[in-house]
Amino acid sequence: MIHSMTGYGKAIAEFPEKRITVEIKSLNSKQFDLYARIPFVYKEKEISLRNDLSKILERGKIELYINVEELSIDSTLNIDEPRLKKYHSEIKKMASSLDIEQPTDWFDLLFKLPDVFKKEPEQLDEEEWKVVEKAIDKAVAHLISFRHQEGEALRHVLKANIDRIRKLSLDLEIFEAERINKVKSRIMDALNGLENISYDSNRLEQELIYYIEKLDVNEEKIRLINHLDYFTETIESDTSQGKKLGFIVQEIGREINTLGSKANHSDMQRIVVQMKDELEQVKEQILNVL
Numbered sequence: 001m002i003h004s005m006t007g008y009g010k011a012i013a014e015f016p017e018k019r020i021t022v023e024i025k026s027l028n029s030k031q032f033d034l035y036a037r038i039p040f041v042y043k044e045k046e047i048s049l050r051n052d053l054s055k056i057l058e059r060g061k062i063e064l065y066i067n068v069e070e071l072s073i074d075s076t077l078n079i080d081e082p083r084l085k086k087y088h089s090e091i092k093k094m095a096s097s098l099d100i101e102q103p104t105d106w107f108d109l110l111f112k113l114p115d116v117f118k119k120e121p122e123q124l125d126e127e128e129w130k131v132v133e134k135a136i137d138k139a140v141a142h143l144i145s146f147r148h149q150e151g152e153a154l155r156h157v158l159k160a161n162i163d164r165i166r167k168l169s170l171d172l173e174i175f176e177a178e179r180i181n182k183v184k185s186r187i188m189d190a191l192n193g194l195e196n197i198s199y200d201s202n203r204l205e206q207e208l209i210y211y212i213e214k215l216d217v218n219e220e221k222i223r224l225i226n227h228l229d230y231f232t233e234t235i236e237s238d239t240s241q242g243k244k245l246g247f248i249v250q251e252i253g254r255e256i257n258t259l260g261s262k263a264n265h266s267d268m269q270r271i272v273v274q275m276k277d278e279l280e281q282v283k284e285q286i287l288n289v290l
Helices: 040-057 081-098 106-110 126-171 173-192 201-215 218-235 242-263 266-286
Strands: 007-015 018-027 032-037 060-070 077-079 117-119
Touching: 007 126, 018 126, 032 040, 040 060, 040 126, 060 126, 081 106, 126 173, 126 218, 126 242, 126 266, 173 266, 218 242, 242 266
Parallel strands: 032 060
Antiparallel strands: 007 018, 018 060, 077 117
16 A cells, blocks of 8 residues: 655644644655754754654655743743843943933833843753653654555556556557558558569568567567556555655556557557556656655
């Protein structure tokens, strides 16, 4: 069963005086690529978090956001009094030097200046991190569920494309006998149009057989059907195998191209073009398969 690399998950957890929101989303990528925007206090856990997510999510461009909302006044936030006094002093000097009036609303002005408030360094609370981990696990579970649903939709689209290629390959048979007869007729008409030319009919028949064998597409059709069966078998398997599907698609494309080069018939060429169109749609969808 295939899974999409596209997904989204969210979870909210409560910790004393804090609300922790975790959001995670993924897009298609050849490798695992994580961008994490998390509070500084959790940074020491980022490497282990990255390793764990790479094992679970395997591939994709992953964006992880952890936001912590303080539900009470932050006791670690203090006013930097020396800095505040320094700002006050320097502004008074500047006003005097420029001969302008001093501000009337000192608090409004001073509290907007940089680094007036200072925050004491936080230590990671292991109990808090356990709550965060549970929220991450829940968000990841939602993302995986989302990937599964998207994968089901992808499976139906891919199966429809592959079935249409299969049907088109069978439609080639309608024109194969006609194509061979036309080739024979064209060669014989060309020979009969030549005057005073003699030829060995047995040798001609051998050459015709050799030429027609080169135009035969039965082997290509058999290999194509085998590849289509293998593709269908793979998308129905228990594990998602996007890279493997990509390799199978390459083989399907190789057989379709050979059919096109051997066709030598306008209606067969038209069918081959339709097959290529279906295969291009498959290639685009495969990029998003895990």
